[in-house]
Amino acid sequence: MAKPGALPRERDQKKPRPTEILGGAPKLDRLIHERLRLGILSALAVNDSLTFNELKKLLETTDGNLSVHARKLEDATYIACTKSFENRLPKTEYRLTAVGRRALERYLDHMEALIGSMRDR
Numbered sequence: 001m002a003k004p005g006a007l008p009r010e011r012d013q014k015k016p017r018p019t020e021i022l023g024g025a026p027k028l029d030r031l032i033h034e035r036l037r038l039g040i041l042s043a044l045a046v047n048d049s050l051t052f053n054e055l056k057k058l059l060e061t062t063d064g065n066l067s068v069h070a071r072k073l074e075d076a077t078y079i080a081c082t083k084s085f086e087n088r089l090p091k092t093e094y095r096l097t098a099v100g101r102r103a104l105e106r107y108l109d110h111m112e113a114l115i116g117s118m119r120d121r
Helices: 035-045 052-059 063-075 098-119
Strands: 079-086 089-096
Touching: 035 052, 035 063, 035 079, 035 089, 035 098, 052 063, 052 089, 063 079, 089 098
Parallel strands: none
Antiparallel strands: 079 089
């Protein structure tokens, strides 16, 4: 125990919990938190656009799995989808929207705060 008026030692100081750092209960974006959707957003954040096949190969997933997760992100307006034809073959291309970029940045900030608070313990 510290003497009256003395500064507490570092180990005696109470470390803030993640919920205290984040100002209450964490509000994790569950839409982004799923592994494949986070992968889609991350890939699109560093590329102007990617085709369906490029994303499928990059994320090592199936057509059906990618379609379902991309649709959820599209419904949330996190990504935009453009369909066209190239040499008579259908081409689906995705890009990250401004809304999606802000959501990804908020998610990353949240995760960094959680990680930082746990490392400070």
